Amino acid sequence: MAFLSDTLSRIKISSTNAITQKARVLKSEGRDVIALSAGEPDFDTPENIKQAAVEALLQGKTKYPPVCGIPELRAAIVAKLKRENGLSYDVAETFVSAGGKHIIFNVLTATLNPGDEVIIPAPYWVSYPEMVSFSAGVPVIVPTTQAEGFRLTPQALEAAITPRTKWLLINSPSNPSGAAYSAADLRGLADVLLRHPQVWVLTDDIYEHLLYDGATFATMAQVEPALKARTVTMNGMSKGYAMTGWRLGYCAAPVALIKAMEVIQSQSTSGVCGISQYASVEALNGPQDFLAPRRLAFQRRRDLTVSAISAIDGLTCPSPQGAFYVFPSCVGLLGSKTPDGKVLETDRDFVDALLDAEGVAVVHGSAFGSPGHFRISYATSDEELTEACTRIARFCAQLKRA
Incomplete structure (x- = not known):
């Protein structure tokens, strides 16, 4: 039309x-x-999380929330990242959106200029290249093989980087392959990235709590602290906490990028549903035994x-x-x-x-x-x-x- x-x-x-x-x-x-x-x-969704939402409703916590997230949730995110991932962030370095997908969308919209390249290992989640293209960026698809465990190798990453590369987008454990990057795997990729200071890293950690056979989760900013200043560590409530319909994702990143995302979100969705945010505070701070x-x-x-x-x-x-x-x-x-x-x-x-x-x-x-x-x-x-x-x-x- x-x-x-x-x-x-x-x-x-x-x-x-x-x-x-x-x-x-x-x-x-x-x-x-x-x-x-x-x-x-x-x-x-666990009962204590649902009850926290009910209590928020009964207490009248139904007004417009802050664009970046309620203070209680941003503090809970800081505590979670320190407790589970060994990452130290300030509250000002956190951000809350309507799902992990919304975080990624905001990041790419805030940073991509026409022709900027984003490296995406394949197989990839279906939305990654579409969101890059929406923002006028160029998805650079790097195939991986079953023999490689469907994981990006340092050699393949090095070969894919050009002067126009702006992001590496990495998902571990992966949708759709279930492949997970160990700390050693990420160490190899980090060594490449340290040689290319123009490349930022967006880690999609949404399946963090779904690792099997005793494997230990690792994320890029944890493995290589020198990359923290150009890494967005993204996560959310959907998968591990069975909160898909609550639509809440979050991230930690440098303050300058957080402020840019705030500009975009302030003119699109504004703040995330407050009831979902109060439920997520309980999810992150409450019992994890389930x-x-x-x-x-x-x-x-x-x-x-x-x-x-x-x-x-x-x-x-x-x-x-x-x-x-x-x-x-x-x-x-x-x-x-x-x-x-x-x-x-x-x-x-x-x-x-x-x-x-x-x-x-x-x-x-x-x-x-x-x-x-x-x-x-x-x-x-x-x-x-x-x-x-x-x-x-x-x-x-x-x-x-x-």
């Missing part, structure tokens, strides 16, 4: 949201659909899913180190034909045919910059996962190989 902005030509709708919505529509029409497409914990059993439940579901998918002829499925996704390869089945004669030429063809035939909604790997794969979210019950894997196996068994 002629009256729409040219900006829309640079971005497209989120593939994960689109597939999840399609699954909702099919369910509403009476289809038996198992949706493994959304990155959303099936656990409920995290471990939920992490163990996700680890059990990971093992169940990896075992079932790995047993399917034509699929390979590495075991992720964190988050709640597996990222199998379906390359061995591309070129196959469905029983009705359709040729599965791409990963998108594979996931579309799977949804049509068996009612299992997953997301194609090309949406994450890694064709030939697909993402399964195992943030659902063991029973539903078992049934979904049974359907995927049945679908694959009915394909006629090329």
Whole structure:
């Protein structure tokens, strides 16, 4: 339509949201659909956090909040980063937005000029390159391989940096691969970044509390304090605290960038819902004992899913180190034909045919910059996962190989 902005030509709708919505529509029409497409914990928000929201309502804490966040929450963020990550920040170096996505959007909008480059390892979360493009930046996609554990190597980072590079965007544990960067992995990347002072780092730590097999979480500013002055450490309440609908993300960064983000947010959403903020104070300051059993439940579901998918002829499925996704390869089945004669030429063809035939909604790997794969979210019950894997196996068994 002629009256729409040219900006829309640079971005497209989120593939994960689109597939999840399609699954909702099919369910509403009476289809038996198992949706493994959304990155959303099936656990409920802990009771003490919900009660804190109720108390805030009853106390009339319903007015406009400060743009950067209420003082209590910003102080809780400072305490959390010190306690869990060994990072020292002032309250003025913290910022609160309507979800982690909003933090990233504000950061990129505040810093990118046309032509500025942002290095994004693939597979990546679907929104990263879209947000860069929206801000007139250039997404520089650096492929990683399963053999590399889907992690960016120092050599690949060095090769991707140019005089126009402004950001490295790194997500650990990763959506969609579940790959996690150890302190040693980050040390190698930090050594490269120290040689390129124009490059800032945005760490998406949203899956911090979902690391398995006893692994220890690490983040860039913690590993290399010399990079703290050009690092944005982003996190949020959605995943570990099962607060997706509360829409609250936060970050710590140099004051000059915080002030720039405040300008943008003051003219867009303004402050985040106050009730969500008071609930988040309790989440960060209150008991953390629910995290471990939920992490163990996700680890059990990971093992169940990896075992079932790995047993399917034509699929390979590495075991992720964190988050709640597996990222199998379906390359061995591309070129196959469905029983009705359709040729599965791409990963998108594979996931579309799977949804049509068996009612299992997953997301194609090309949406994450890694064709030939697909993402399964195992943030659902063991029973539903078992049934979904049974359907995927049945679908694959009915394909006629090329």
